[in-house]
Amino acid sequence: MDSTTDIWDILWLFFWSYVFIAYLTVLFMVLADIFRDQGLSGWGKAVWVLFLVFVPVLTAFAYLVTRGSHRDQSR
Template sequence: MDIWDIIWLFFWSYVFIAYLTVLFSVLADIFRDPGLSGWAKALWVLFLVFVPIITAVVYIGTRGSDRVQSLPATDASAPRNAARSAASMGSVDEIAKAQKLLDTGSTTADEYAALTVKARGY
């Protein structure tokens, strides 16, 4: 077996796996879409069986843009919200520790108030 035979084998294996990925993605999208009737789904699947490559390209071209527009927009503030959430969990722990100190009599009410203000970041 020549090296070029191995390269061609890898190339066509990659193409076949990519084809199967697109085919199953289109099938999943067809059956997940509540806007399509049962007959429309059956027709798309029928075309995918008999003319798979052309049907997949047509489906992605006609219905793919509708699916992309219906996706929710990404929230740019999500990392900040996650950081605030983690910080608030830390502040909850700090407030709980301050409450324990107050309950045991190790701190006064004024020191407790100062600790809670500090923990909340005000």
């Protein structure tokens, strides 16, 4: 086994671990923001969470684009 292969495997592991942690952070931030938003109805929250469960990456991106400006106002 070549030692450079081991180094690249470790670097890829670190890279994908970082991507996964960033992904989870975005999902939890969006989820917390959904429940913190007073202007969003209960049904609206349920729909966002439902889509977040079944299509997480697309829904998180759509939420940040459509409701991202409300994040600063809700604090």
